Amino acid sequence: MTSDLFDILNTDEQSITDRKDLVVPQNKTKSIKNIKNNKKNEYNATSIEILEGLEPVRMRPGMYIGGTDKKSLHHLFSEVIDNCMDEVVSGHADLIEITIEKDNSVSVSDNGRGIPIDPHPKKPDQTALEVIFTTLHAGGKFNSNSYQTSGGLHGVGISVVNALSEHLEVTVTRDGKTYYQEYSKGIPLSKLVCIGKASKKRGTTIRFVPDKEIFKETTVFDPSVIYEATKSKAYLFAGIKINWKNKSDSIDDSIPKEEIIHFPNGLNDYIEKTYANDEKIINSIFHGKHKNESQYSVEWSIVWLERQSGTIKSFCNTIPTINGGTHENSLKNVLLKGLKKYGDLISYKRSQLLTLDDIVSSTSGILSIFINEPEFQGQTKEKLASQDAYKLVDKIVGDHIDHWLVQSPKDSLRLLEWLTNIAEERIKRKNEREISRKSATKKLRLPGKLSDCSNNSPEGTELFIVEGDSAGGSAKQARNRKNQAILPLRGKILNVANASSQKYNQNQQLSDLVLALGCGSGEYYIEDNLRYEKIIIMTDADVDGAHISALLMTFFFKEMKQLIENKHLYLAVPPLFKLSQGGKVIYAKDEIDREEIIKKQFNNKSKIDVSRFKGLGEMMPAQLKETTMDPEKRELLLIDINMYEDEDNIQAVEELMGNKPEARFNFIQKYANFKNL
Numbered sequence: 001m002t003s004d005l006f007d008i009l010n011t012d013e014q015s016i017t018d019r020k021d022l023v024v025p026q027n028k029t030k031s032i033k034n035i036k037n038n039k040k041n042e043y044n045a046t047s048i049e050i051l052e053g054l055e056p057v058r059m060r061p062g063m064y065i066g067g068t069d070k071k072s073l074h075h076l077f078s079e080v081i082d083n084c085m086d087e088v089v090s091g092h093a094d095l096i097e098i099t100i101e102k103d104n105s106v107s108v109s110d111n112g113r114g115i116p117i118d119p120h121p122k123k124p125d126q127t128a129l130e131v132i133f134t135t136l137h138a139g140g141k142f143n144s145n146s147y148q149t150s151g152g153l154h155g156v157g158i159s160v161v162n163a164l165s166e167h168l169e170v171t172v173t174r175d176g177k178t179y180y181q182e183y184s185k186g187i188p189l190s191k192l193v194c195i196g197k198a199s200k201k202r203g204t205t206i207r208f209v210p211d212k213e214i215f216k217e218t219t220v221f222d223p224s225v226i227y228e229a230t231k232s233k234a235y236l237f238a239g240i241k242i243n244w245k246n247k248s249d250s251i252d253d254s255i256p257k258e259e260i261i262h263f264p265n266g267l268n269d270y271i272e273k274t275y276a277n278d279e280k281i282i283n284s285i286f287h288g289k290h291k292n293e294s295q296y297s298v299e300w301s302i303v304w305l306e307r308q309s310g311t312i313k314s315f316c317n318t319i320p321t322i323n324g325g326t327h328e329n330s331l332k333n334v335l336l337k338g339l340k341k342y343g344d345l346i347s348y349k350r351s352q353l354l355t356l357d358d359i360v361s362s363t364s365g366i367l368s369i370f371i372n373e374p375e376f377q378g379q380t381k382e383k384l385a386s387q388d389a390y391k392l393v394d395k396i397v398g399d400h401i402d403h404w405l406v407q408s409p410k411d412s413l414r415l416l417e418w419l420t421n422i423a424e425e426r427i428k429r430k431n432e433r434e435i436s437r438k439s440a441t442k443k444l445r446l447p448g449k450l451s452d453c454s455n456n457s458p459e460g461t462e463l464f465i466v467e468g469d470s471a472g473g474s475a476k477q478a479r480n481r482k483n484q485a486i487l488p489l490r491g492k493i494l495n496v497a498n499a500s501s502q503k504y505n506q507n508q509q510l511s512d513l514v515l516a517l518g519c520g521s522g523e524y525y526i527e528d529n530l531r532y533e534k535i536i537i538m539t540d541a542d543v544d545g546a547h548i549s550a551l552l553m554t555f556f557f558k559e560m561k562q563l564i565e566n567k568h569l570y571l572a573v574p575p576l577f578k579l580s581q582g583g584k585v586i587y588a589k590d591e592i593d594r595e596e597i598i599k600k601q602f603n604n605k606s607k608i609d610v611s612r613f614k615g616l617g618e619m620m621p622a623q624l625k626e627t628t629m630d631p632e633k634r635e636l637l638l639i640d641i642n643m644y645e646d647e648d649n650i651q652a653v654e655e656l657m658g659n660k661p662e663a664r665f666n667f668i669q670k671y672a673n674f675k676n677l
């Protein structure tokens with residue numbers, strides 16, 4: 001026996017060989033053949049059954065302990081200590097002993113009830129202990145502890161540790177006697193034997209050596225990993241004392257050789273120790289513990305640090321939930337809710353700026369809950385999924401934070417001020433980012449004549465290309481400055497049909513247009529850089545207007561074909577006539593429209609006043625908005641690439657370019673079956 005705990009436990013220890021006579025009574029009728037003596041490989045029924053029972057574990061260890069690497073190796077230890085913690089948490093034990101032996105075996109003892117050794121009701125051949133060590137998931141069925149760690153990566157059962165251990169020995173003291181059994185790779189090497197009388201104490205010791213065949217990377221435990229995991233158990237359960245012994249020849253001298261690990265103030269001890277050297281926003285710790293006998297328990301200890309790299313560690317039934325989960329999310333949200341509510345209470349308006357990120361970055365601490373039948377999720381089962389845990393933490397921490405904030409108004413105000421400063425910094429940074437994006441746009445040297453819209457992203461934006469400054473002025477007043485931009489083109493646009501690229505690069509009007517669009521032209525066209533969603537050509541409804549439209553369309557067709565293909569180019573449809581009778585005003589886009597309206601919408605009782613717009617510049621901004629620019633009321637023509645792509649495409653372009661304005665006008669008319677929007 002390796003554990004010194006049993007010295008403390010006052011066992012009348014005898015060596016196993018001395019007590020071969022002390023066979024466990026219930027095994028008298030049907031004795032289990034000792035596999036150790038079964039040298040001829042004569043497998044008996046029991047060994048085969050056990051092998052089959054634990055075979056899946058040895059076949060696919062990853063399914064049970066997450067892998068076969070160093071991390072998974074340490075899961076064996078977690079499983080064993082979690083079993084002991086179950087006894088502690090359920091109030092049956094208050095002392096644990098951990099020993100890393102020289103031979104790299106690890107021994108874990110507790111002074112709990114001791115694993116039951118009576119015959120198993122369904123398998124009278126076997127003791128309950130043997131069933132627990134040789135059957136997957138058998139532990140929980142024997143044990144009615146309410147905070148069972150079952151369900152997670154841990155809680156796979158001690159049988160998994162047994163299956164993956166080259167050697168495992170278990171010693172149980174209960175009912176005045178001490179019992180002992182050994183296993184190898186899950187197979188018992190002997191019967192459970194009574195090795196002595198133990199007058200007072202009870203408990204269980206499990207010592208195991210991981211199997212090299214399984215853990216190919218290493219079977220050497222890292223004392224620091226074992227030590228940290230052990231310490232966290234002591235923090236999480238304030239009542240516990242853990243006797244720590246490190247007999248390994250590890251060179252890591254930061255890990256004590258011997259220590260009694262005991263944290264009477266639980267989580268607060270951890271916080272005080274861990275953050276002793278950190279600058280705090282406020283010195284007090286937000287701590288609370290709420291226990292409902294055997295139903296649940298919630299404990300937390302929170303500290304606010306000046307450095308913005310907060311970490312919250314969470315646990316469920318002493319199992320670390322590295323990836324958080326419902327309980328941890330709830331804690332973060334309830335802290336935010338509490339702080340905002342308190343801000344409201346003291347009329348500290350800035351507190352409404354707070355977001356989860358603002359407070360989480362400065363918050364550090366531990367959350368530990370105990371619930372029945374926790375559910376874990378994720379590949380490594382390190383995230384709590386129980387929905388009850390969210391409500392539980394919300395309710396209990398929610399109640400406490402309100403009181404805690406009200407109790408120390410000075411601290412609470414300082415905390416609020418600090419956190420809202422973080423929020424304001426965040427908002428400021430965000431604004432600066434936006435401004436720098438805007439000025440990056442400015443660096444594109446947008447043409448001076450462009451009246452850009454204020455939206456930063458292209459979605460929903462429109463660029464109106466208008467003819468002349470007076471139309472530009474009206475359009476500027478008529479637009480929605482959020483998403484509508486205006487580019488007035490002054491003077492003559494170069495006819496690009498016969499011009500070289502070089503030539504129209506030198507043309508001020510066209511280079512202004514390319515600059516405004518941001519997407520480049522010709523082979524340098526990059527659709528992603530297009531600064532507007534819709535490009536709308538808005539020219540007067542006359543021959544000159546048609547001419548300019550035609551020139552622009554030709555330019556887009558030759559230089560930004562994709563822009564048309566991807567349906568970004570439109571023609572605006574400004575009215576040509578204004579019809580009014582009495583108070584009634586209707587606009588008509590052309591002669592046909594005019595006659596139709598006169599016939600259908602007006603009566604013969606009084607004179608119908610018909611006026612013809614000479615140009616867009618003549619219209620009142622409100623009129624222009626209503627008839628041509630307001631997306632709710634206007635009509636737009638989508639320029640469809642197909643109209644260029646018919647057989648006499650070239651001729652069509654030629655036609656557009658022809659010297660006779662009439663010809664160009666005809667083109668527009670001819671292709672006026674543009675998609676009507």
Ligand code: 0RA
Pocket residue numbers: 083084087110112113114115116139142143144158204
């Ligand atoms: C099953 C039933 C009972 C206790 C245990 C298992 C138990 C398991 C481990 C593992 C490490 N230490 C342990 N201590 C106890 C309840 C036994 C009873 O009711 O007396």
